[in-house]
Amino acid sequence: MATSGKLASFRLPPLPTVSELVKLYNLRAEKQLSQNFLLDLRLTDKIVRQAGNLKGTHVCEVGPGPGGLTRSILNAGAADLLVVEKDSRFIPGLKLLSEAAPRRLRIVHGDILTYRMDSAFPVKISRPWEEDPPKLNIIGNLPFSVSTPLIIKWLEQVANRSGPFSYGRTQLTLTFQKEVAERLTASTSSRQRSRLSIMSQYLCTVHSCFTIPGKAFVPKPEPQIQQPFKLVEKVVRNIFQFRRKHFYKGLEKLFPEACRVELTHEMIARADLDPTLRPTELKITQFRALCDAYAHLCSLDPSLVNYEHREELRQNKQGVICTRLFCL
Ligand code: SAM
Numbered sequence: 001m002a003t004s005g006k007l008a009s010f011r012l013p014p015l016p017t018v019s020e021l022v023k024l025y026n027l028r029a030e031k032q033l034s035q036n037f038l039l040d041l042r043l044t045d046k047i048v049r050q051a052g053n054l055k056g057t058h059v060c061e062v063g064p065g066p067g068g069l070t071r072s073i074l075n076a077g078a079a080d081l082l083v084v085e086k087d088s089r090f091i092p093g094l095k096l097l098s099e100a101a102p103r104r105l106r107i108v109h110g111d112i113l114t115y116r117m118d119s120a121f122p123v124k125i126s127r128p129w130e131e132d133p134p135k136l137n138i139i140g141n142l143p144f145s146v147s148t149p150l151i152i153k154w155l156e157q158v159a160n161r162s163g164p165f166s167y168g169r170t171q172l173t174l175t176f177q178k179e180v181a182e183r184l185t186a187s188t189s190s191r192q193r194s195r196l197s198i199m200s201q202y203l204c205t206v207h208s209c210f211t212i213p214g215k216a217f218v219p220k221p222e223p224q225i226q227q228p229f230k231l232v233e234k235v236v237r238n239i240f241q242f243r244r245k246h247f248y249k250g251l252e253k254l255f256p257e258a259c260r261v262e263l264t265h266e267m268i269a270r271a272d273l274d275p276t277l278r279p280t281e282l283k284i285t286q287f288r289a290l291c292d293a294y295a296h297l298c299s300l301d302p303s304l305v306n307y308e309h310r311e312e313l314r315q316n317k318q319g320v321i322c323t324r325l326f327c328l
Contacts, residue, residue, distance in 0.1 A: 011075050012100045018068045021093045022218075035087070036217035037065055038141055043216055044072040050209045051137045051173040054078045058121050060164065062112045062140030062150070062174075065090055067097050069141055074101045078137075082106045084115050086143075113146060113153065117164040127168035129161060134168040141175045144221070148180060151200070158203045173209075177221075181208055225288045227295050231305075235291050238309070239279045247282060248275040253309035254294060263304075267293045 018039045038044050047069060048054065055077035064070040064083040067090070073081050074097070081104060083094060091109055098105040108115060127134045142150065154172070157163035164170045176184065179192075184200045185208045186192035200206050214220050225232050239250040248264055255263040268275050271289035273282075282290075298304045 012071060012097070015071075015096065015100055018066050018071070021096070022066050035065060035143070036141075036219060036221045038068045038212075038216060039066070039218055040216060041068060041072060043212065044068045045075070046210070047141070047173065047175065047212075048072040048076050048139065051076075051139055051171065054137065057135040057137060058082070058125060059137045059139055060084065060117060060120065062138065063143050064094060065141075067093055069139065070094065070097055070105070073139060074104060078104065080104060080106070080121070082108060082120055084108045084110055084112045086111050113150060118162060118166040121167060125167055129168060131168070133171050136164065136167050136170045138164055138170060138172045139174070144177055147174075147176055148196075151176075151180075151184070151196075155199055155203055175212060178211065184208075224284050225291050227291045231295060231298070232287075232291050235294050236287065239282070239287075239290075243279050245278070246276045247273075247279045250279065251290070254307070255304065256307055256312070263297060267297060270296065 018037070018041070022037065022039070038047075051059075054073060056079045057077075058080045059073050059078040059082070061070055061073060061081060061083045064085050065087070070081065070083055081101075083105065085091065085094065085107070086109075088109060091107060094105070094107050098107060121136055125134045125136055138154075151174075154163065154165075158165050180196070182192040183194045183196040185206050186194065186197040235251075235254065238253045239247050241253065242249045248268060251267060252260050252264045254267075267290065270293035271286065273286055273289065277286075
């Protein structure tokens, strides 16, 4: 009973729900900032529980957004929660939370990729590397667009014992896109084993805790290009084969010679693009328009689906060799 009494003292006073806040401040999710919110407090509590006992600890939350995880971290008893949020629209809602949890929530309106965490917490929490971790946790439902650069940056800081790791072996509890999480935790010989697996596992012990279903996010995360992976891969591969040239040079190679000029022209017109852009200058939305246009052309002529320029070249080459053989 005593324990539950203590726990109750951590709970926040009544506040508008996270969904009400989203409506109140008209917080439409911005795709560019990879915003997909977790509004179910039972789920955010479950994520926070994975970090262990937070009572009296320091926490840095990455991208608090409308503050679902933030509430769970405060309810779990964190003494000092620092949140770093890039989008100014969320700051008023976070200030409301900060008033409800006096002196426990610090709000930084900034970019986690450049924020200096090494001076954000008191030096006295530092623990020698060989000892137990400091009472500092990093928690976040990571913005998808920054999760990979951020984890690479943090891994380098683990190696250098800098940034959040200047305090010791600071623990991280993070959500990742399923494919990234699988690569981070992939064991030897598994299909997902990649550079990221080695880079993370040579420095950290990585555990996969549980899978959050897509439907738990508002809005549900969706790929920015709604076409089959194989089609997207083919379009992107062809465009990038001449990365320094105008993108239409690679695009042309999606089509057999007989209709190459005409269909390339049609695809660019449908996607409404300037053909002199270079592959590296194309935005995801422009790749989406190109993939949609290519899917449309494939629906009109299904033989395009299996057309591969390289294959054609290889066969032509074989043809040339055969001819020579014949001549000899
Ligand atoms: N934590 C909230 C939740 O679970 O509902 C929001 C998660 S949403 C996937 C990612 C959040 O990170 C958004 O609030 C977005 O504005 C923020 N964000 C995106 N890029 C950021 C960056 N570079 N630095 C800090 N916050 C960022």
